[in-house]
Amino acid sequence: MKFSRLLSVLPLLFLAGCNMVVMAPSGDIAVQQRDLIVISTVLMLLIIIPVIFLTLLFAWRYRHSNTAATYAPEWHHSTRLEIVIWAAPLAIIIALGAVTWISTHKLDPYRPLDRLDAARAIPADTKPLTVEVVALDWKWLFFYPELGIATVNELAAPVDMPINFKITASSVMNSFYIPALAGQIYAMPGMETKLHAVINKEGEYEGFSANYSGSGFSHMRFKFHGLTREGFDAWVAKVKEQGTMLNRDAYLKLEKPSEKExxxxxxxxxxxxxDAILNMCATPGKMCMNEMMHIDMTGGGGKESAENRDKLQYDNRHADEGIVAPAATVPATGAPARSEPAKSSDGNSMQHDMPGMQGMPGMDMQHDGHSMPGMNNGADPAPAQLNNNN
Known part of the structure; x- marks a missing residue:
């Protein structure tokens, strides 16, 4: 008897060593996410528990050996039972959907904070702390642009101060996650994600990558310190006193894969x-991604050169025929412009009159009402000259 009791208590002893940080967070965003988990679980249990209970009850009540139970093999319908079966889950789904919809917008990581916690709004003169996060292989790099410092595998912030995280990665996708602060946000190369959060209690908290990214993934962890204003100022002073300079050369060495940094x-x-890391051009001489996108948006690199080349080829191709390209032959868009119809040697104009091909020079032409297909075949942007010997 004592042995069976010990076995029943043993799982609780194992759970005692677990840190249920997700259910006991220290940041307001994580607290709201915890509440959403609890509310969703309770709403679902409202249908799960009765179903489990009734399943066991029916199995016992209508067992084969219970001859006192009602036996109705022809029974097939009950309106009251159908109403209960469908109305209860429908009400729960509606409630769960409403809670989820509201929380999805309210806890949007891109949405700036509107409160410090449930009882306090953000003071009007509060300036958020900006932290730029870079996921490296396999370590975390943090920039404090307003303070001019940077750290590796250590993050700190004052208590009750909104934090604006800007998150990216250098090579592969990771996931920035501090369970006590807020939910996980992906860090992706060439992209920037955002997270707004606040820590409400002093302490040292665990941060890590929640997305597998290679052999050093399990050691890709860091410490997040929630400090008082005075404690944070002292931490910044320590970083400036003990730190070195992080320039491009130092970063390129740091960027190389390493474990347990x-x-x-x-x-x-x-x-x-x-910004160079975000635009994937930290290596000197490499074109930045935003510059490349700007070139693409303006029509692509070398477009003007290509237009000039096409015009030159056109002029050379027709130099022996004495044809001069119309001024609008090569417009700014790169597409041939429609010019006036060419004229034959007797001054009669030749009009393009092929069904479905209007406005396309060089296709089938008519002269004196007679169709002349294939004279240009669309190869040249201007119609060819023809001699009329009729």
Whole structure:
């Protein structure tokens, strides 16, 4: 008897060593996410528990050995039972959907905070702390652009101060996650995601990558310190005192894959280094992604050269025939422009009159009402000259 009791208590002993940080967070966003989990679970249990209970009850009540139970093999319908079966789950689904819809918008990671916690709004003169996060292989790099410092595998923020995270990655996708602060947000190369959060209690919290990214993934962890304003100022002073300079060369060395990277401090960092990492051009001489996209948006690299080349080829091709390209032959859009119809040697105009091909020079032409297909075949942007010997 004592042995069976010990076995029943054993699972609780194992659970005692677990840190249920998700259910006991220290940041307001994580608290609201915890509440959403609890509400959703309770709503679903409202139907799950009765179903389990009734399943066991029916199995016992209508067992084969219970001859006192009602036996109705021809029974097939009950309106009252159908109403209960369908109305209860429908009500729960509606309630769950409403809660989820509201929470999805309210807890949008891109949405700036509107409160410090359930009882306090953000003071009007509060300036958020901006932190730029870079997921490297296999470590975390944090920039504090307003303070001019950077750290590796250590993050700190004052209690009750909104934090604006800007998150990206250098090579592969990771997931930035501090369970006590807020939910996980993906870090992707060439893209920037955002997270707004606040820590409400002092303490040291665990942060890590929640997305597998290679052999060093299990050690891709960091410490997040929730500090008082005075404690945060002292931490910043320590970083500036002990740190070195993070320039392009130092970053390129840091970017190389490494495991179990120790905490590092940088007293200063290149002002444009995070933007270079985000645009995948930290390596000197490499074109930045935003520059490349700007070129694509304006029509692509070398477009003007290509237009000039096409015009030159056209002029050379027709130089022996004495044909001069119309001024609008090569417009800014790169497409041949429609010019006036060409004239034959007797001055009669030749009009393009092929069904469905109007406005396309060089296709089938008519002269004196006679169709002349295939004279140009669409190869040249201007119609060819013809001699009329009729």
């Amino acid at each position: 120790p905490v590092r401090y940088y007293a200063g960092a290149d002002a444009d280094l995070y």
